[in-house]
Amino acid sequence: MQVYDILQQDPELWDLFTCAEEYEAAFRDGYDRFPHYMSNHREAFEPWVSQYLIEQGYHPEYPDSQPFAVCLTHDIDTIHxxxxxxxxxxxxxxxxxxxxxxxxxxxxxxxxxxxWFNFHEIMALEEKYDAQSSFYFLALAPGDQDYAYDIRSLEGELGMITDAGWEVGLHGGHRAYCDARALETEKQRLEAVLGRPVVGYRNHFLRFRVPETWEILSRAGFRYDTTFGYADCTGFRNGMCHPFKPYDLQTGREIDILEIPLTVMDCTLDGYMRLDAKKAWVVIRHLIDATERCHGVITVLWHNAYMEGERLKLYEKVLRYCREKGAWMTSGAEITRNVLKKE
Structure with missing residues (x-):
């Protein structure tokens, strides 16, 4: 793969891109996540790997020659x-x-x-800015940790979302990131209600392990993941603002799944980073501008439960700013189709 050839010329960037430091990480947080505060990569606000790729001639393309893309996503943790x-x-x-x-x-x-039963409202807001998005639904069973709704009760809403051109993906439960059987069960449960294959994924609480989670997602038949980001800090976890195929350092081979790395999560801004709306916008605008310079993809996660008050205003501000810049604002499935059609 051309990206691998370019990055292997710079050992430091190659280690950053492949998350080499995470393979033998001695410490992980209470959700089994590798936090930013344990990383040697202190400049997560800058997409250094993507910037290097652009300098070496890497040139992603988007429909209608749009300068960069925004992957809009919503995790549906609760609806009541x-x-x-x-x-x-x-x-x-x-x-x-x-x-x-x-x-x-x-x-x-x-x-x-x-x-919070607000899917129509979210879609109407995005349509106002010529945007579409992905909705990731939990498909848990009673008794599972954080079970909050029965996916079978949402058959009409899921059909409405997909019929309109938005995407429905799986929001994997607490064990799905490391338990292939749990992952398969949840995927099958969602597909039975949706009536079509599910291609997109994000794990609950951003639980993730490099490279194991990519491997089990690939084996389960997912085409892309967008979990890969820090819960405690916004930014570019492995220096990338471009979708990429992960490389497994243990096997020395590419993993057959596209990662659309997560850049901004709503509750990271106020919950972990303790930013008010004004300061949060400064951070988000910087990340958007950095992505634009690299002709990349910025992935934004805004929970349906955050579509109120100042948090809703901030989300609309993101849409407006990116629309003014001429960005392609779309779902993870559409980003994936655009990337894979070139392979």
Whole structure:
């Protein structure tokens, strides 16, 4: 592969690209993740590997000669806000003097679905900016960790999403990243409801192991993954802002799956990095601009539960900014088709 040939000329960049430091990592966090704070790669905001590839003549292409791409994604961890949280929101709004919002929250107490049963609203917002996205759904069984909804109850919504041209992919459960049987079971469960093969994947809580997770995803028949990013820091985990086929240092061969690396996750910004909306936008804008310079792909994860208030405004700001730059904003499946058709 041409990318491998280019990068092997620079041992330091090759080690970064292949995540060599993660193979023998002595420490992983409570979710079995390799965190950014343990990495020797301290400049995760810069896509050094992709920048080098561009300097060496690597030239990705997008439909209609668009300058770069944005892979828009949503992890659907839950679709129901509990009565406790609805009541808490109503009380908080009332104490703040926001009568309108308080009445809205009280009305929502009557519905088990609002406000996170919001797939139509997300799609309408993206369509406003000529964008499409991927929705990754959990396909867990009662008793599984973080079981929150029955995927079988969403057959109509899944059909609506795919019929409109958006993508439905699998959001693997807590064990799927390292348990081939769990992964296969969840994939089959989602496909039975969807009525078509599932090609795209992201694991719950970004649980991931290099290179094992890529290997079991490949064997399960997925065409692409977009889990590969840090939970505790935004940026470019292996210096790449381009989709790539992973290389297994243990076997010395390419793994047959496309990785569309994750760049920005909503809860990383406020939960791990403790950024307010203003500072979060500074970070996101920098990552978008860096991706544009490399003609790359920036992957944005915005949970459906984050489509409220300032968080929703920030997501729309991302859409508006990328639209103004002429980016191709689309799903993981479309990014994959664009990359693989050139092979």
């Amino acid at each position: 806000k509990s009565a406790f949280f609805k009541g808490y929101d109503a009380l908080r709004s009332l104490k703040a003097g926001d009568i309108t919002k308080s009445l809205t929250n009280i009305w929502q107490l009557r519905s088990r679905k609002l406000p």
